[in-house]
Amino acid sequence: MLVSYFKVYVACQSMLIVLVGAVPEYHIDQEGIAASRAELAKHIHFADNFTSIVTEWYLIEQEAYKVSLASSLFFAGLLIGNITFGPLSDKLGRKPVYISGSLTNLTFAVGIAVYALLGYCVREWRYLALVSNTPGVLFLLLSFMLPESPRWLYSQGKTAEAEDVLQYIALGNGKERLNLKLKPSAGIMRKDESAPGILNLVKHPVLRWRTIVLMYIWYVCSFVYYGLTLNAGELRGNLYLNVALTGLVEVPAFPLCMFFIEKSWSGRRKTMTCFLMFAGFACIFTMFLPTNAGPFLSPTLLALCGKMMVSAAFNIVYIYTSELYPTVLRNAGLGVCSMSCRFGGILAPFVPSMKSLSASVPFVVFGISGLSAGFLTLLLPETLNKPIAESIEDLQSPKYQVLKNEEAEQTS
CATH class of the missing domain: 1.20.1250.20 (MFS general substrate transporter like domains)
Incomplete structure (x- = not known):
């Protein structure tokens, strides 16, 4: 449930620019206004049904590309995370890297709808960004409740820790404490198995x-x-x-x-x-x-x-x-x-x-x-x-x- 709800938060981040960077209806008093933002601000009028970074900094016409750039930089961050945290999951474990990752896809779709509801209720873009980002702190704290992957622990030779996690899972499923003993392992992931790259x-x-x-x-x-x-x-x-x-x-x-x-x-x-x-x-x-x-x-x-x-x-x-x-x-x-x-x-x-x-x-x-x-x-x-x-x-x-x-x- 925790990692599924986390996907809702990820969806809000992916969709943030759609509402935070939305362009409301507007009109310009005069034609041929100077290209400077200060001059444009004197003659442009936005509809007041919501605010966005567009209304804040007049990101229209020649400045409109900055909205797309902001969204593109988000996905560039995903690329960096993909390159950086993927290999780390094999070295540090699944749990620490989860704080930058997610597992499910269905709740991502639901998260988009949740973000639309937030946008409908919160029309000021700064407050919308705050409400959308705040759950990240909560998920960071709740992530410490997750156990490490017992399979990863065992593959790294951490047999005792893997046994503790399996006991934790068994107790959580309502079973009595098991007499569990894994065979000692120096690490399943040997060099000869991981060599192909x-x-x-x-x-x-x-x-x-x-x-x-x-x-x-x-x-x-x-x-x-x-x-x-x-x-x-x-x-x-x-x-x-x-x-x-x-x-x-x-x-x-x-x-x-x-x-x-x-x-x-x-x-x-x-x-x-x-x-x-x-x-x-x-x-x-x-x-x-x-x-x-x-x-x-x-x-x-x-x-x-x-x-x-x-x-x-x-x-x-x-x-x-x-x-x-x-x-x-x-x-x-x-x-x-x-x-x-x-x-x-x-x-x-x-x-x-x-x-x-x-x-x-x-x-x-x-x-x-x-x-x-x-x-x-x-x-x-x-x-x-x-x-x-x-x-x-x-x-x-x-x-x-x-x-x-x-x-x-x-x-x-």
Whole structure:
């Protein structure tokens, strides 16, 4: 429950700029006003239904890029955290690094809706930022209640501490104190087991091509997901309702993707392809909508459909990627893909500003990205009910090659 609620806080941080950097309706008294901010402030009038950093520092026209930059810097921070705290979790343990991480995805969607409710109730941007950030202190304090991972403790040779954690878990489950004794361990994670690293993703042709495709898919998932999420402030209609729906529309995506990826007629690859392509088509179709389209055929509705589809694809890619890499390289492969994912988040905030060219341009960019990633997914093998390679040598084994040839025949 603690790590799930923590995801709500993370969602508020990710969405902070959508309301804190929102642009209310405004008009300028005169045309041809000097470009200086002081001169502009004398002649611009914002609607007073809420405040934001835009109304505070007049971040419009030539200064509007600073709002997107603020959001982009948040995702740059995620990239730094990805590079820094991922390896630390193997050295310091899972619990200390959790303070910069999270485990669940469903409550992230709920967190977006919670943030929309906060924004509706708190219209002054400084107070909204304060309310959204304060829970972080509470979660920091509550995190000390979490036990360390007993598996990690045992892998580091800390057998006694692992036994204590297992006793703590047993007592918490209502069991009597156990006579538990683990075999002494000098550390399960020996050097010979952890030797394969990132370079092996490049050395082997199969892994090299697979990694390139997966990196692009992860990039697109993040790019389209956060792009559509941050674009909620640009959609027509009620700002707070749009933000809430952008989060809640993800909820049905979870049972949908879990249902399809376990079916033999769809599996991981086909399901991922369909979700990415549906997200792409939903975005592209917005440019063909007439200006007087009804509520059931509006850019907002299509954007929400696209968000649900890419959210499902984003959830599948975690499972699919872990099954495509041999066990000894799984962490390295997931780490590289996760890094490319952050670059998508860094670029995403700037795409909504392309509406100055045309209202449909941001959606076309997201649509083309989704379609291209969907097509590239077809180049990857299916992993449903297939044995996963344990080592790099398994990729060259006859059994693996037979499975690969069968997959190629099914594709053709």
